[in-house]
Amino acid sequence: MKARAFSYSRPATIAEALTAFAETGGDASYIAGGQSLVPALALRLQAPERLIDIAHIPELRGISLEDGSLRLGALTRxxxxxxxxxxxxxxPLLAFAAPHVAHPAIRNRGTLGGSVAxxxxxxxxxxxxxxxxxxMEIAGPEGTRRVxxxxxxxxxxQTAIEPGELLVAFHIPAAHPKHRCAFDELARRRGDYAMVGCGAMLALEGALVGEARIAFLSVxxxxxxARAAEAVLAGGALDGEAIRRAQAALxxxxxxxxxxxxxxxxxxxxxxxxxxxLLGRIAEAS
Structure with a gap:
């Protein structure tokens, strides 16, 4: 199949992108890396009247540390x-997860904003x-908000992005030296979608876990x-018994x-x- 005919615009600013979307009455799609959208267009799973190319908007780029928070523009690849x-x-969880995303050709073009949106x-x-x-920093006709x-x-x-709104950036609390992170996933072949994936971020206070953050994909x-597993780990030693109880809490x-x-x-x-x-790796490295 081929994509239906569509018009194309290439705005230079976020404001221009939002205006271009509004002009279609909502029958438009934003495109940046296009690693998910282009196949959907080819299969006519999506058939917008207009494609709005946001890949050249400087406001959507940049990687910076601001007051203890890492700001990543949505066009970060x-x-x-x-x-x-x-x-x-x-x-570090982003860095650990990145090699597991599809294949190099896709990683070279795909954007964090596109993946998360x-x-x-x-x-x-x-x-x-x-x-x-x-x-997530989101821009819309009424201004900018964070979710x-x-x-x-x-x-x-389905996300909190309303029709016509645009994901602008991510604001991530910066990791500290006390944090220990690990990521892995189980897939049939490298580059395939994972059957299960997990990232863990633990703040260690000496021999004890001060805080645990654990998130799963493909579940x-x-x-x-994994809030119950996090609660099991928080405040205790990261030993074999704690790991077994965290596993059971899943x-x-x-x-x-x-x-x-x-x-x-x-x-x-x-x-x-x-x-x-993952918890075993963190325990061994601590």
Whole structure:
């Protein structure tokens, strides 16, 4: 199949992009890297009247540290998440997750904004934004607002972005030296969507876990924080018994559904295995 005919505009500012969207009455799509949108256009899963190319808007770029918060422009590419030293230092979960995203050709073109705005539940970056307590900066006709990751992902491919609004940037609390992070996923082949993926970020106070943040992907319609497992770990030593109790607590955190690829019981089992591996790595490195 081929995409339907559409008009094209290339705004130079966020304001121009919002105006271009409004001019179509809402029958438009923003495009940057296009790694998800272009295949959807070809299959006519999406058929907008206009494509609005936001890839050349300077306001959507930039990586900077501001008052203890890492600001990432929405046009930050996947490969930058892996290579940029400031991201590696302040948001290590993004750097750890990046090599698992698809393949190099896609990582070279895909953007963090596109990945998070699409909100594919099998995608790595949305779950890591949740684990890091990121805030999403969203621009719209009424101005700019920030939405915490915990309120951003609402349902399957559904986010807090309203029609016509544009994801501008991410604001991520910078990691401290006390933080220990790990990421991994289980997939049939490298580059395939994960059957289960997990990122863990623990703040260690001596031998004790001061705070734990754990997020899973591919376990439901949205990325999921493992709050019960986090509570088990917080305040105690990161030993074998604590890890086993955190694994058991996932029964309260995750409610995966059966599908033709992976039964729900197997997905929960894999999540426990993966969490055990990650926590074990952090314990060994501490």
């Amino acid at each position: 996947h490969v930058e998440a892996h290579d940029d030293p400031l991201i590696a230092r302040c948001a 699409l909100a594919d539940p099998a995608s790595e970056f949305p779950a890591m934004m949740l684990a890091m307590d990121a805030e 915490p990751a915990s309120a951003f992902f609402q349902d399957l491919y 439901g319609p949205v990325p999921v924080r 029964a309260d955190d995750l409610d995966p559904q059966d599908d033709e690829q992976v039964p729900a019981a197997m997905r929960l089992h894999l999540a426990r295995v993966l969490l055990g591996r």
